[in-house]
Amino acid sequence: QKEVEQNSGPLSVPEGAIASLNCTYSDRVSQSFFWYRQYSGKSPELIMSIYSNGDKEDGRFTAQLNKASQYVSLLIRDSQPSDSATYLCAVNFYNAGNMLTFGGGTRLMVKP
Amino acid sequence: ETGVTQSPTHLIKTRGQQVTLRCSSQSGHNTVSWYQQALGQGPQFIFQYYREEENGRGNFPPRFSGLQFPNYSSELNVNALELDDSALYLCASSLGGQISYEQYFGPGTRLTVT
Numbered sequence: 173q174k175e176v177e178q179n180s181g182p183l184s185v186p187e188g189a190i191a192s193l194n195c196t197y198s199d200r201v202s203q204s205f206f207w208y209r210q211y212s213g214k215s216p217e218l219i220m221s222i223y224s225n226g227d228k229e230d231g232r233f234t235a236q237l238n239k240a241s242q243y244v245s246l247l248i249r250d251s252q253p254s255d256s257a258t259y260l261c262a263v264n265f266y267n268a269g270n271m272l273t274f275g276g277g278t279r280l281m282v283k284p
Numbered sequence: 285e286t287g288v289t290q291s292p293t294h295l296i297k298t299r300g301q302q303v304t305l306r307c308s309s310q311s312g313h314n315t316v317s318w319y320q321q322a323l324g325q326g327p328q329f330i331f332q333y334y335r336e337e338e339n340g341r342g343n344f345p346p347r348f349s350g351l352q353f354p355n356y357s358s359e360l361n362v363n364a365l366e367l368d369d370s371a372l373y374l375c376a377s378s379l380g381g382q383i384s385y386e387q388y389f390g391p392g393t394r395l396t397v398t
Contacts, residue, residue, distance in 0.1 A: 176326075204385050215374055215389040216327065217286075260326050264385045270315065270378065271340050272387060274326030 174199050174265045178275035187284050191248040195261030195275055198242070204264035205237055205244045210277065211257045220246060251282045286310055288377045288390035296396045297365050305360045305393045307375030315339070315380035316358040317387060318350060321372040333358050334380040362395075370397045 175198045185191045193207075204223055208216035222228045222235040222244065234247040244263075248255055258277040265273060287310040297303050309316050315334045319327035329342035333352035347363040362369060372394050376387035 206386070208389075215372075215392045218386060218388060221386055262326075270317065270332055270334070270380065270385050270387075271329045271342065272317070272319075272327075272376075272385070273329070274319075276324075276326045 174263075174273055176261055176263050176273050176275035178259075178261055178278045180276055181279040182281050183278055184281045184283060185251050187251060187253060187282055189251050189282075191251045191255065191280055191282070193246040193248075193259050193261075193278050193280065194243060195245065196243045197261075197263045197265075197273075199263075199265045201266040202239070202263050203266060205235070206262040206264075206272065207233075207235060207244075207246045208260040208262060208274075209255075209257045210260055216260055248280075251280075253282050253284050256280055256282045286377070286388040286390065288375060288388055290373075290375050290390040290393050292393060293391070294394045294396075296398065299365055299367060299397055301365050302361065302363045303365060303395065305362075305373050305375075305395070306357065307360070307377075307390055308357045309375075309377035310388055313377040313379050313388075314356050315378045316352055316356065317376045317378065318358070318360045319374040319376065319389075320344075321374055321392075323371075327374055330360070339380070365397045367397050370395060 207220040220235040261275040262272040317332040318330040321327040331341040
């Protein structure tokens with residue numbers, strides 16, 4: 173069974189701090205990794221995709237991928253109260269076609 | 285906004301009934317995936333349609349069925365509704381055949397089965 177694991181949280185950080193969200197997955201041969209943000213009552217919004225080992229930066233967001241250790245993380249710099257949401261990690265496992273497997277999500281709370 | 289639309293927004297049905305949910309993909313996208321998201325959980329893959337053909341299916345019973353039209357819009361049909369079918373149903377649009385597999389979600393349909 174191919175799985176994606178996330179700490180459900182809540183992860184609480186003060187405004188302006190760095191929020192670090194982690195995700196582990198079960199299959200070493202995986203190709204594509206995604207982070208979605210989901211506000212309460214809304215649908216998931218794609219914020220980052222990463223395909224190669226290393227870091228990928230986009231504004232205040234940095235995704236980090238380590239395929240050997242089977243984890244992917246998302247760093248949010250200068251966290252704002254508007255970043256408070258559930259962050260979903262999704263993996264496209266090898267030989268799983270175009271299907272995404274999601275973790276349960278981590279709830280982030282940024283306190284003013 | 286992703287350009288993916290879904291209808292209806294909310295729906296209340298009775299156990300045993302049938303329901304049809306609709307999705308219009310983002311302009312230029314030929315692939316639609318459907319997900320079920322129960323409260324407090326991550327989305328679960330139901331199935332995907334690529335160029336009007338089913339292109340993968342998750343662990344859902346046959347009473348969940350779908351189709352895709354020539355304009356790449358899609359329908360999800362659920363027969364013999366059960367209480368556990370109450371969830372947010374999400375449609376995601378993507379450009380099939382690309383290794384990136386980036387999927388963009390519509391606003392979802394909230395289904396309540398009583």
